[in-house]
Amino acid sequence: MVLKNILKATDIKLIVSLLDSLVVEEGIEAASELRREAGTDRLANLVNKGEELRVCYTHPRVLAAIYHVLRSDIHLSSLNSRFALPGEGHQALHVDWHEPVQPGDYHVCNSIWLLDDFTKDNGATRVVPASHKSYSIPKESMPDPAKTHSEQKLLLGEAGTVVVFNSHVWHGGTINTTNRPRRAIHSYWSRRDDPQQTDQNKWITDDTLARLTPVERYLIDV
Numbered sequence: 001m002v003l004k005n006i007l008k009a010t011d012i013k014l015i016v017s018l019l020d021s022l023v024v025e026e027g028i029e030a031a032s033e034l035r036r037e038a039g040t041d042r043l044a045n046l047v048n049k050g051e052e053l054r055v056c057y058t059h060p061r062v063l064a065a066i067y068h069v070l071r072s073d074i075h076l077s078s079l080n081s082r083f084a085l086p087g088e089g090h091q092a093l094h095v096d097w098h099e100p101v102q103p104g105d106y107h108v109c110n111s112i113w114l115l116d117d118f119t120k121d122n123g124a125t126r127v128v129p130a131s132h133k134s135y136s137i138p139k140e141s142m143p144d145p146a147k148t149h150s151e152q153k154l155l156l157g158e159a160g161t162v163v164v165f166n167s168h169v170w171h172g173g174t175i176n177t178t179n180r181p182r183r184a185i186h187s188y189w190s191r192r193d194d195p196q197q198t199d200q201n202k203w204i205t206d207d208t209l210a211r212l213t214p215v216e217r218y219l220i221d222v
């Protein structure tokens with residue numbers, strides 16, 4: 001689902017400025033709460049790193065789209081950012097779950113928040129349409145999941161767009177051949193009975209708890 005104009009230019013400016021400062025401030029520790037990835041600037045645990053990001057776990061249209069995929073009670077699994085750096089960013093096709101699932105038995109759903117236009121050159125995410133219904137995952141089904149898949153499509157769109165996708169769909173970042181980073185946030189959700197990718201109760205700070213509304217606490221499950 002492609003949801004256009006979720007973020008305004010002014011929101012994007014504030015968010016990018018926050019994330020750029022965090023990348024510098026955290027340096028080599030950045031994303032250590034989750035995982036680092038060569039060729040990218042990643043940040044994790046973003047629930048605790050700025051009110052500017054509240055929109056990423058509360059936007060009603062995005063939440064409705066995620067519910068539409070999971071058809072279940074949900075919680076935020078993790079909130080991260082990923083900048084694919086110039087000349088980098090290619091990922092093997094993968095799913096965000098450890099095993100194949102039967103069509104309809106979905107656990108996880110991602111939303112990618114485009115902070116830059118996603119173009120065919122700057123490392124847009126690739127997806128293999130309908131692969132979530134195949135009861136298979138790339139590492140078990142492709143000789144080399146890093147290679148191009150004959151049916152893959154690029155998720156292209158303008159900054160401010162949010163793409164919500166069933167993350168049992170085979171997907172991955174592509175190489176950014178431009179000279180500027182391709183910046184995005186991943187607001188990643190799962191069924192409420194599945195463990196969160198970021199253990200939000202472990203990381204939540206008193207300051208964050210104090211500013212969260214009851215509904216936000218429910219969504220983050222803290």
Ligand SMILES: O=C(O)CCC(=O)C(=O)O
Pocket residue numbers: 082091123124125126171172173174184
């Ligand atoms: O940022 C992207 O284009 C996709 C990233 C992704 O799928 C991942 O890091 O697991």
